[in-house]
Amino acid sequence: MRGLFYPWGVILQLIAIVHFIRRRPDTYWLWVIIFFGGPGAFIYLLVEMVPDLGLMRHSVGGFSRRRRINTLRATILDNPSAGNYEELGDLLLEEEKYREARECFDRALGQRTDHIDPFYRRGIAAFELGDATAALPDLERTVKSDPKYDYSRARLFYARALAAVGRTDEAIDVFQTLVESSGTTEALCYAAEYFAQHGRKEDARALVDRISARKRTMPAYQKRRERPWLRRASALSRRLATRTG
Numbered sequence: 001m002r003g004l005f006y007p008w009g010v011i012l013q014l015i016a017i018v019h020f021i022r023r024r025p026d027t028y029w030l031w032v033i034i035f036f037g038g039p040g041a042f043i044y045l046l047v048e049m050v051p052d053l054g055l056m057r058h059s060v061g062g063f064s065r066r067r068r069i070n071t072l073r074a075t076i077l078d079n080p081s082a083g084n085y086e087e088l089g090d091l092l093l094e095e096e097k098y099r100e101a102r103e104c105f106d107r108a109l110g111q112r113t114d115h116i117d118p119f120y121r122r123g124i125a126a127f128e129l130g131d132a133t134a135a136l137p138d139l140e141r142t143v144k145s146d147p148k149y150d151y152s153r154a155r156l157f158y159a160r161a162l163a164a165v166g167r168t169d170e171a172i173d174v175f176q177t178l179v180e181s182s183g184t185t186e187a188l189c190y191a192a193e194y195f196a197q198h199g200r201k202e203d204a205r206a207l208v209d210r211i212s213a214r215k216r217t218m219p220a221y222q223k224r225r226e227r228p229w230l231r232r233a234s235a236l237s238r239r240l241a242t243r244t245g
Contacts, residue, residue, distance in 0.1 A: 012041035047220075065091050082111040086118050089125075098125040116145045120154055127157055132164035152182035156190060163194055172198065185211055185229040192236055201240060208237045 016033045029048060032040040072088040089104030105122035113119075123138030139158040142149050149155075155178050162171035175191040192207035211233040215223065223230065 010038070012038050012045065016041035016045055048224075065094060069095070080107070082108040085111075086121075089118065089121055093121055093125060096128070098128045101125045102129065116142050116149065120149060123154075123161070124157055127161055127164070132161040135161045136165065148181070151184070152178060152187065153184075155182070156184075156187050159194075160190060168198060172200075179207060185214065185226045185233070189229040189233050189236075192233065196236060196240060204236065205240050208233050208240065212237070 013033055017030075032043065034040075036043070069088065069091050072084055072091070076084050076088065085104045085108035089101045089108065092098075092101035092104060102122055102125035105118045105125065108118045109122065119138040120142040123135045123142065126132075126135035126138065135157070139154060139161055142154045143158045147155055155174060159171050159174035159178055162174060171194065175194055178187050179191045188207045188211050192204045192211070195201070195207070196204035211230065215230055218226070
């Protein structure tokens with residue numbers, strides 16, 4: 001019987017190890033996979049890999065998003081309204097087609113400027129294209145209009161843009177305000193990295209400890225969603241510890 005199921009156990013282990021390398025969950029799972037063989041790998045896949053399938057909804061949604069992009073591109077030929085350009089810009093931003101998105105927001109804002117969102121989205125597109133100088137006025141306008149816009153992500157992009165153009169003192173002030181008002185792991189991580197780069201190691205360490213404490217009480221789904229920031233915080237913690245030592 002064991003010989004009958006043996007190949008499948010090895011296959012499950014290989015699948016689990018590949019997933020572990022790509023996703024890097026808690027280290028103890030690697031020992032579960034290795035020492036408990038096929039059953040351990042099966043438990044790992046059930047607990048870690050199956051819930052990850054929910055994160056694939058973004059990829060699945062990408063197909064309908066791209067269909068909508070094609071539809072809007074055709075629609076704009078006959079109806080180049082600000083609303084159509086804004087919607088197309090939003091979708092292109094999600095697809096990380098920043099140059100096209102920026103052009104769409106330029107066209108939308110050429111027709112109307114009564115809403116802050118296209119300014120904000122254009123600022124993001126410019127920032128992601130490496131043009132922080134152009135991004136700053138749009139992001140500053142957004143933050144002045146609503147400091148907590150997009151769950152304070154507008155302020156986060158504003159702080160990062162200030163940092164990118166070398167306005168260090170202003171960037172530190174905005175990051176400081178951000179970590180006092182925003183509890184997102186992403187914001188705490190960026191702020192900690194920036195503080196560490198500019199000699200504020202104790203502040204950086206405090207933020208890393210804050211992220212670590214939060215991680216201990218996070219439900220599994222949130223850990224999976226915020227894994228990139230948790231990894232970055234862990235890496236920064238190790239660097240800070242090395243420098244201290």
